[in-house]
Amino acid sequence: NAGVIQTPRHKVTGKGQEATLWCEPISGHSAVFWYRQTIVQGLEFLTYFRNQAPIDDSGMPKERFSAQMPNQSHSTLKIQSTQPQDSAVYLCASSLDGGGGDPQYFGPGTRLLVL
Amino acid sequence: GEQVEQRPPHLSVREGDSAVIICTYTDPNSYYFFWYKQEPGAGLQLLMKVFSSTEINEGQGFTVLLNKKDKQLSLNLTAAHPGDSAVYFCAVRFNNYAQGLTFGLGTRVSVFP
Numbered sequence: 001n002a003g004v005i006q007t008p009r010h011k012v013t014g015k016g017q018e019a020t021l022w023c024e025p026i027s028g029h030s031a032v033f034w035y036r037q038t039i040v041q042g043l044e045f046l047t048y049f050r051n052q053a054p055i056d057d058s059g060m061p062k063e064r065f066s067a068q069m070p071n072q073s074h075s076t077l078k079i080q081s082t083q084p085q086d087s088a089v090y091l092c093a094s095s096l097d098g099g100g101g102d103p104q105y106f107g108p109g110t111r112l113l114v115l
Numbered sequence: 116g117e118q119v120e121q122r123p124p125h126l127s128v129r130e131g132d133s134a135v136i137i138c139t140y141t142d143p144n145s146y147y148f149f150w151y152k153q154e155p156g157a158g159l160q161l162l163m164k165v166f167s168s169t170e171i172n173e174g175q176g177f178t179v180l181l182n183k184k185d186k187q188l189s190l191n192l193t194a195a196h197p198g199d200s201a202v203y204f205c206a207v208r209f210n211n212y213a214q215g216l217t218f219g220l221g222t223r224v225s226v227f228p
Contacts, residue, residue, distance in 0.1 A: 042220040046215075059215065099211075100208045104215075104216065
Protein backbone atom coordinates (compact mmCIF):
# COMPACT_ATOMS: atom_id res chain seq x y z
CA ASN A 1 0.00 0.00 0.00
CA ALA A 2 1.54 3.28 -1.13
CA GLY A 3 -0.18 5.37 1.51
CA VAL A 4 -1.63 8.80 0.81
CA ILE A 5 0.10 10.43 -2.14
CA GLN A 6 0.42 14.19 -2.45
CA THR A 7 1.80 16.07 -5.42
CA PRO A 8 3.74 18.21 -5.84
CA ARG A 9 5.87 17.93 -2.72
CA HIS A 10 7.06 21.50 -3.12
CA LYS A 11 5.52 24.40 -4.99
CA VAL A 12 6.69 27.97 -5.34
CA THR A 13 4.30 30.55 -6.75
CA GLY A 14 4.37 34.27 -7.21
CA LYS A 15 1.88 36.47 -5.44
CA GLY A 16 -1.40 36.47 -7.35
CA GLN A 17 -0.84 33.17 -9.13
CA GLU A 18 -2.97 30.07 -8.77
CA ALA A 19 -1.84 26.90 -7.00
CA THR A 20 -3.44 23.46 -7.32
CA LEU A 21 -2.52 20.73 -4.90
CA TRP A 22 -3.32 17.07 -5.51
CA CYS A 23 -4.10 14.23 -3.15
CA GLU A 24 -4.60 10.54 -3.87
CA PRO A 25 -6.15 8.73 -0.88
CA ILE A 26 -5.37 5.19 0.19
CA SER A 27 -7.21 2.76 -2.04
CA GLY A 28 -10.53 1.77 -0.46
CA HIS A 29 -10.75 4.81 1.79
CA SER A 30 -13.91 6.83 1.33
CA ALA A 31 -13.02 9.95 3.33
CA VAL A 32 -10.47 12.65 2.46
CA PHE A 33 -9.42 15.49 4.75
CA TRP A 34 -7.32 18.58 4.07
CA TYR A 35 -5.29 20.39 6.74
CA ARG A 36 -2.89 23.32 6.73
CA GLN A 37 0.22 23.40 8.91
CA THR A 38 2.11 26.56 9.85
CA ILE A 39 4.54 27.37 12.63
CA VAL A 40 2.24 29.98 14.12
CA GLN A 41 -1.18 28.33 13.81
CA GLY A 42 -0.14 24.69 13.94
CA LEU A 43 -2.38 22.15 12.23
CA GLU A 44 -5.73 23.52 11.08
CA PHE A 45 -8.60 21.55 9.57
CA LEU A 46 -9.73 22.92 6.22
CA THR A 47 -12.28 20.62 4.60
CA TYR A 48 -13.49 17.02 4.34
CA PHE A 49 -15.13 14.77 1.75
CA ARG A 50 -16.91 11.50 2.28
CA ASN A 51 -17.80 9.33 -0.70
CA GLN A 52 -16.74 12.29 -2.84
CA ALA A 53 -19.38 14.56 -1.29
CA PRO A 54 -18.31 17.66 0.66
CA ILE A 55 -19.21 17.13 4.32
CA ASP A 56 -17.60 19.98 6.22
CA ASP A 57 -15.69 22.97 4.90
CA SER A 58 -15.84 25.00 8.10
CA GLY A 59 -12.08 25.53 8.11
CA MET A 60 -11.76 26.78 4.56
CA PRO A 61 -11.02 30.48 4.08
CA LYS A 62 -14.11 32.03 2.50
CA GLU A 63 -12.25 33.49 -0.42
CA ARG A 64 -9.75 32.09 -2.91
CA PHE A 65 -9.75 28.52 -1.52
CA SER A 66 -11.74 25.68 -3.04
CA ALA A 67 -11.58 21.90 -2.92
CA GLN A 68 -13.03 19.19 -5.06
CA MET A 69 -13.14 15.43 -5.21
CA PRO A 70 -14.16 14.52 -8.76
CA ASN A 71 -13.60 10.81 -8.27
CA GLN A 72 -12.73 8.39 -5.48
CA SER A 73 -9.06 8.35 -6.37
CA HIS A 74 -8.14 12.00 -6.02
CA SER A 75 -8.97 15.32 -4.47
CA THR A 76 -7.65 18.78 -5.29
CA LEU A 77 -7.19 21.93 -3.25
CA LYS A 78 -7.03 25.08 -5.32
CA ILE A 79 -5.86 28.45 -4.12
CA GLN A 80 -6.56 31.38 -6.41
CA SER A 81 -4.59 34.60 -6.32
CA THR A 82 -2.11 33.22 -3.79
CA GLN A 83 -0.84 35.52 -1.07
CA PRO A 84 2.32 35.24 1.08
CA GLN A 85 0.17 34.29 4.09
CA ASP A 86 -0.94 31.16 2.20
CA SER A 87 2.60 29.79 2.56
CA ALA A 88 2.27 26.59 4.57
CA VAL A 89 2.44 22.83 4.39
CA TYR A 90 -0.86 21.45 3.13
CA LEU A 91 -1.57 17.96 4.39
CA CYS A 92 -4.07 15.52 3.02
CA ALA A 93 -5.36 12.55 5.02
CA SER A 94 -7.70 9.69 4.25
CA SER A 95 -9.69 7.33 6.41
CA LEU A 96 -11.79 4.25 5.82
CA ASP A 97 -15.21 5.82 6.28
CA GLY A 98 -14.74 9.22 7.94
CA GLY A 99 -16.36 8.39 11.26
CA GLY A 100 -15.20 10.06 14.47
CA GLY A 101 -13.07 7.14 15.61
CA ASP A 102 -11.75 6.26 12.20
CA PRO A 103 -7.97 6.90 12.16
CA GLN A 104 -6.78 9.36 9.56
CA TYR A 105 -3.64 8.52 7.62
CA PHE A 106 -1.62 11.45 6.37
CA GLY A 107 0.36 12.08 3.24
CA PRO A 108 3.78 13.75 3.29
CA GLY A 109 2.30 17.15 2.52
CA THR A 110 2.84 19.83 -0.11
CA ARG A 111 5.03 22.72 0.98
CA LEU A 112 3.69 25.87 -0.67
CA LEU A 113 5.81 29.00 -0.76
CA VAL A 114 4.27 32.20 -2.09
CA LEU A 115 6.81 34.87 -2.96
CA GLY B 116 -15.26 25.08 19.19
CA GLU B 117 -12.91 22.57 20.68
CA GLN B 118 -9.51 23.76 21.86
CA VAL B 119 -6.55 21.59 22.73
CA GLU B 120 -3.63 22.82 24.80
CA GLN B 121 -0.45 20.76 24.60
CA ARG B 122 2.61 21.05 26.80
CA PRO B 123 5.52 21.29 26.93
CA PRO B 124 6.40 22.72 23.52
CA HIS B 125 9.92 21.33 23.76
CA LEU B 126 11.33 18.33 25.61
CA SER B 127 14.94 17.25 25.88
CA VAL B 128 15.33 13.68 27.14
CA ARG B 129 18.36 11.58 27.94
CA GLU B 130 18.41 8.23 26.17
CA GLY B 131 16.81 5.61 28.40
CA ASP B 132 14.81 8.13 30.43
CA SER B 133 11.05 8.64 30.25
CA ALA B 134 9.16 11.74 29.15
CA VAL B 135 5.56 12.90 29.45
CA ILE B 136 3.51 15.08 27.11
CA ILE B 137 0.14 16.36 28.31
CA CYS B 138 -2.85 17.63 26.36
CA THR B 139 -5.85 19.34 27.90
CA TYR B 140 -9.07 19.63 25.90
CA THR B 141 -12.12 21.76 26.54
CA ASP B 142 -15.15 20.09 25.01
CA PRO B 143 -16.59 17.28 27.14
CA ASN B 144 -18.19 15.86 23.97
CA SER B 145 -14.75 14.97 22.62
CA TYR B 146 -14.85 11.23 22.21
CA TYR B 147 -11.85 10.01 20.23
CA PHE B 148 -8.25 10.90 20.88
CA PHE B 149 -5.20 10.33 18.76
CA TRP B 150 -1.45 10.70 19.05
CA TYR B 151 0.63 11.37 15.98
CA LYS B 152 4.39 11.55 15.42
CA GLN B 153 5.95 13.78 12.78
CA GLU B 154 9.55 13.39 11.68
CA PRO B 155 11.30 16.14 9.66
CA GLY B 156 9.89 16.52 6.16
CA ALA B 157 7.31 13.81 6.68
CA GLY B 158 3.59 13.62 7.25
CA LEU B 159 1.98 12.56 10.49
CA GLN B 160 2.37 8.96 11.58
CA LEU B 161 -0.46 7.56 13.68
CA LEU B 162 0.82 6.25 17.01
CA MET B 163 -2.40 5.38 18.80
CA LYS B 164 -6.14 5.89 18.88
CA VAL B 165 -7.76 6.16 22.30
CA PHE B 166 -11.43 5.58 22.95
CA SER B 167 -13.06 7.68 25.64
CA SER B 168 -14.10 4.46 27.34
CA THR B 169 -10.53 3.21 27.75
CA GLU B 170 -8.23 4.90 30.18
CA ILE B 171 -4.89 3.22 29.63
CA ASN B 172 -3.44 2.16 26.34
CA GLU B 173 -0.01 0.70 25.76
CA GLY B 174 1.97 0.89 22.59
CA GLN B 175 5.48 0.02 21.58
CA GLY B 176 7.67 2.08 23.90
CA PHE B 177 4.91 4.35 25.17
CA THR B 178 1.76 4.51 27.30
CA VAL B 179 -1.23 6.74 26.78
CA LEU B 180 -3.48 7.77 29.67
CA LEU B 181 -6.90 9.41 29.40
CA ASN B 182 -8.29 11.31 32.37
CA LYS B 183 -11.84 12.27 31.41
CA LYS B 184 -12.55 13.98 34.70
CA ASP B 185 -9.78 16.51 34.16
CA LYS B 186 -10.11 16.35 30.35
CA GLN B 187 -6.45 15.41 29.98
CA LEU B 188 -4.65 13.07 27.65
CA SER B 189 -1.03 12.15 28.22
CA LEU B 190 1.68 10.33 26.27
CA ASN B 191 4.44 8.74 28.30
CA LEU B 192 7.54 7.76 26.34
CA THR B 193 9.26 5.01 28.27
CA ALA B 194 13.02 4.39 27.86
CA ALA B 195 13.48 7.01 25.15
CA HIS B 196 15.80 6.21 22.25
CA PRO B 197 17.11 8.35 19.37
CA GLY B 198 14.33 7.15 17.07
CA ASP B 199 11.84 8.88 19.35
CA SER B 200 13.20 12.31 18.38
CA ALA B 201 10.30 13.97 16.51
CA VAL B 202 7.35 16.30 17.00
CA TYR B 203 4.37 14.72 18.73
CA PHE B 204 0.80 15.91 18.31
CA CYS B 205 -2.35 15.04 20.18
CA ALA B 206 -5.68 15.34 18.37
CA VAL B 207 -9.32 15.05 19.39
CA ARG B 208 -12.54 14.45 17.50
CA PHE B 209 -16.23 14.20 18.27
CA ASN B 210 -18.18 10.98 17.89
CA ASN B 211 -19.75 11.84 14.57
CA TYR B 212 -19.03 12.28 10.89
CA ALA B 213 -18.63 16.02 10.94
CA GLN B 214 -15.51 18.12 11.33
CA GLY B 215 -11.93 17.11 11.25
CA LEU B 216 -9.36 16.61 13.96
CA THR B 217 -8.47 19.39 16.38
CA PHE B 218 -4.76 19.30 17.11
CA GLY B 219 -2.51 20.52 19.89
CA LEU B 220 0.43 22.71 18.85
CA GLY B 221 2.89 19.87 19.19
CA THR B 222 5.85 18.91 21.37
CA ARG B 223 9.33 18.71 19.88
CA VAL B 224 11.18 15.84 21.58
CA SER B 225 14.94 15.57 21.34
CA VAL B 226 16.65 12.46 22.69
CA PHE B 227 20.33 12.86 23.52
CA PRO B 228 22.88 10.18 24.50
